[in-house]
Amino acid sequence: MERQILHVDVNNAFLSWTAIEMIKNGSKIDIREIPAIIGGDETKRSGIVLAKSMKAKEFGIKTAETIYQARMKCPNIQIFASDYKTYKKYSNQLYQLLLEYTDKIERFSIDECFLDMTNYLMKDTLLNKGREINKRVKEELGFTVNVGVAHNKLLAKMASDFTKPDKVHTLFEEEIPKKMWPLPISELFMLGKKTVPKLYNMQIKTIGDLAKADKKILEKKFGKHGMQMWEYANGIDKTEVKYLPEKPKCIGNSVTLPENISSVEQLEEIVLAISEQVAYRLRKEELLANTVNVQLRTKDFIDTSHQGKMREATNSTKEIYSKAKELLNEMYRKGQAIRLVGVRVDNLVEKEEKQISLFEKDINNEKQEKLDRVIDELKDKYGYNKITRAGKLELNDKIKFK
DNA sequence: TCTGGGGTCCTAGGACCC
């Protein structure tokens, strides 16, 4: 049966949401109407553009470039900090509104949703529903969205990316040659900056070129990805809207340090702070980790990582830190100037409440679990950064978690 | 000049086993 899919994408999400929050708090200016960006913090060496206004776009400012570059293009650019709490609030408002249409909603990111409307449409058309959602969000929530209307997720997503803002576009199968094939391959979902030049060398420049290219050759050159890009170019996508909440497959945190660090003792302290955060999140998800991964980025932007398996799946801060520390020492070369440190847990499994017999009870483990639990409760009550077991950590002032 | 942080998925190569 033909599926009925919508893709809802908030226009300039972080910037629009910041704008309406500012107005709500009494601001006289609407930053959507001036050259403005949402940016990271340059003093923390995370100065990149997270979102831009239409006016900023006119100056050629692009998402993910540095604030420095943005300022070069537009010296009067206004820069605002991001605020994930506010973004989460508006994201939830959007989700609640969309729930009135279907409960088959996949939250693809904080500002994008897929809706499977297949079983919810009787006499109305999918396009009309798309238009209604577009109008209601604007009127009731105060920001605009693009809506893509199609029969699978890929085409809906491509459609919502056509002209912006505040638009509803269809991309049905018969429209593919006219609406999608003339576009450059860089516009195709999942074709990034590494693959595009390789295709260019093969004289494949538009999505249409790719659609007509030899599937076998693509597969030989790009493996699974080659097969997928050919299917996408032809508008083929059989994946379902994943509306049921899923457990994460990995949990990780990383920090760009305010200054490069070349002392392994200091790096260990940072690894401890991050391990605590990761283990805390792991316990919140009621998962156990089988693998720990440590990532380092040097001042020259060289990334390395090491991973190691745990003897037994765990969510204990102590055990995760112990493994992470081991991995750090294994990979860190004396004198290296480190810019970023990350800790991640992988191969996660559901935590089952196992009944351990009195004889098997490991007293040390029990104590450790209890300590983790007490600290978690304090964190929940007083806020994450207030509580740390590493009392001496001055670095905690430098590294703040959300 | 300066280059985030959170993820998912894939691949190549090595170790090890029969």
Place this chain on the structure above:
DNA sequence: TCTGGGGTCCTAGGACCC
């Protein structure tokens, strides 16, 4: 001196997304 092949598991790194 010449030296299999198939399978599994693990790790490091990379590509891509928002």
